[in-house]
Amino acid sequence: MTRFDLRYGMGTVQIAFDGDRFEILGAGAQWQPMSDIEIGRRFDHPIDSPPIEDIVSPGETVLLVVPDATRQTATGQIVNLLVRRLIANGTAPNEIAAIFATGIHRPVSANEISEILTPFIAQRIRSIQHDAHNPVKLFSFGQTANGIPVDLNWALTEFDHVVLVGGVTFHYFAGFTGGRKLICPGLASKRTITATHQLAFDRASLNRRNGVGPGLLTDNAVHEAFVEAASKVNVSFAVNTIVTDSGSAADVYCGDWITSHTAACERYAAERTIAVDRKRELVIVSCGGTPHDINMIQAHKALEAAAAVCADGGTILLIADCRDGLGRDDFLSWFDAGDVNEIAKKLCENYAVNGQTAWSLRSKTDRFDVRMLTSLDAVAVKKMGMTKIDDLESEMRRTSGHGLGYVLPFGAKYLYQAE
Template sequence: MKIDLLYGRNGISVNLPEAAEPTVINKPAFPPCPDATEQIATALTNPVAGADFKSLCQNRSSACILICDITRPVPNHLFLRPMIEGMIDAGIPKSEITVLIATGLHRPNLGEELAELVGDPWVLENVAVENHYALNDEDHIDLGTTKGRGVPVKLDRRLVDADLRIATGLVEPHFMAGYSGGRKVVAPGVAHHETIRTFHSARFMEDPAAKECNLVDNPLHEEQLEIVRMLGEIYALNTVIDEDRNLVFTSFGEIIESHLAAVEFVRAFTEIPVGRKFKTVVTSAAGYPLDQTYYQTVKGMVTPLDILAPDGTLIIASHCGEGVGSDHFRAAQERLVSMGPDAFLKSLLAKSFADVDEWQTEMQLKPMRAGKVVLYSEGLPESDFAVTGVERATDLKQAIADSIAMHADPEIAVIPEGPYVVPQARSAA
């Protein structure tokens, strides 16, 4: 049997060993939906909560639209121009409209990458498209601290000062905040590094409620909600896409309510009850653009843990064409490898602020505690692989065969879309 995994830009096909008895875990099919242009127009005209888009644009002097960075395949090319044209028609000067890339602590998106991200030359020609830089103190406004957990709240002044604020993004499972999109595009999206590094501290990361698909008592979600309420009036356009990157759902309106509407839609297609655990789980890091660094690959390791049997083997395919990731992440991985998982975690528990990108290394501790992690990657040279802390597979078929033999169990789980699907050991009943 041959299986296809999302991998890089073109995917990868794997011939399974003859002994394998696979359970392939995919999303159910999305229902038929209107074309993308119609979906967006309908969402903007019929908000989940608050006024419609045209009314919101009236009597505004400036606007800021947040978009996700290149690590999220958001269909920006579908909605940016109609939104900007609506703002201009309402009298907002082009010079006062900013598209702000919510990079968090990621690198900026520049040049050809910026053009790919925006997806529409008209946008780049008519309004300012700028990156958020979390390390630039002067770019942020201090809004105080949250009452819930004392998180320092500093946000990009281009958003705070705008007369009309709109966040846009993709709603999908997030291995820490429950679901991406909505409030998450604000914080950590355009937050100061102290805000982000507080979110990424062990105080939050080790909380059992800070996990994929969970918004109940999730400390990150609760703090994000408080932050957008501190900011004041803000709206959101939330999107859901299928495995072929087609737009299948759009919601618009007040940021909290419109995000929840998208979450309720997508749950039925991403939270997949499987009814059991497996000794061998084969997954991906969701292909381009998510699997371009090892940093992003960790997400694909965490998402399927509910169906990994104790001491099982997790095999993940990720292209990693850009290598490990940032220098900060490499430094954290080097500490993990040199100190070992237990000592590394102990060093984190004493910190109020996580080091930049250190949190992703902490997330890797979860699959390492659960079992053995095996990575197949054509993009990582040996010098980079040395800091991953996991085993390397040079042949996916052989890695699967070795796991079947080691566990004496031919039944394997295969998750072609990686972290876009969250398999759960519970039964459908």
């Protein structure tokens, strides 16, 4: 028997399986963490942009746009280096602030602020929370060409320079995370977020829109809307990271906010796309631990990856702690509609961002037998169309005759493609 540790929340769980039946896909990229000196060299030679020291003059104010706690991006390391550079260049700490691109996620806690920025930086610069529901904190930047209202956080108008700091991974309908997503949806109003996310859903076919999916940017309607909305902000500089499995910066692409992000996406896709010759009957998938399994909405991304290599009618074992629960209080109510088609009809009647995630989740639980190791309540898991399991050992015995399978240790970080 082969024994393998899979990440679960802040810890690990061990799984034992027949090595002749299972193939491990993406056991972790062998990337080495970059040193501060190596990252500094990237800052010295940015993509399609002068160095930040040549952009920001002493006395000018800088707003750093950073991810929330649901992202693993090495933001602390990057922000620490950026702030030190700015201060050395003549910018005072009180002229620098960080705003958290939470979108419609919950606010960032005090402990999370310290973790995201590092305690040293968190004590020296101002932190700003985004609220997508508060019109007082939002400013209208007009509309996109298709009439989508672009309401963004007022703070974007109050600083001389806006600098984006984020990480790149696959996103199940925006193509990739990071870059433009820090502005929209990260700092957008609820109505802007709803209107842009709605582009992922094709009302005519009650399915995902063509061109929308993980790893796709060209002709991706959602990505294009995000870029158009973010373009209404004068972004001075951007830093895009690719991280190791432990969360340290493995590669950094900085400079122009569009071309540096595109370069990071291309590198990430080249390293993290795995093709297999066939789908298999059983797929065991871990999200990769915290923050990828912090809640059900985030954990769904690993299920999306596993579905690509599981045969229809097969079994998926989803390993996701979800210590923060479902991710939204209203998420579970979407499953009252019933099967995937009924949820799709409800979306057409009254679209909501998390309703689309519920529809996407239900489309998988209708196709596969999804069994979940989680701290979520068993009743909630059942309502979403899955079965809660208590331990992996018993489940592996139960599925011993289910044919061949795959083990995905970092399901949220890879794009799996069955030929």
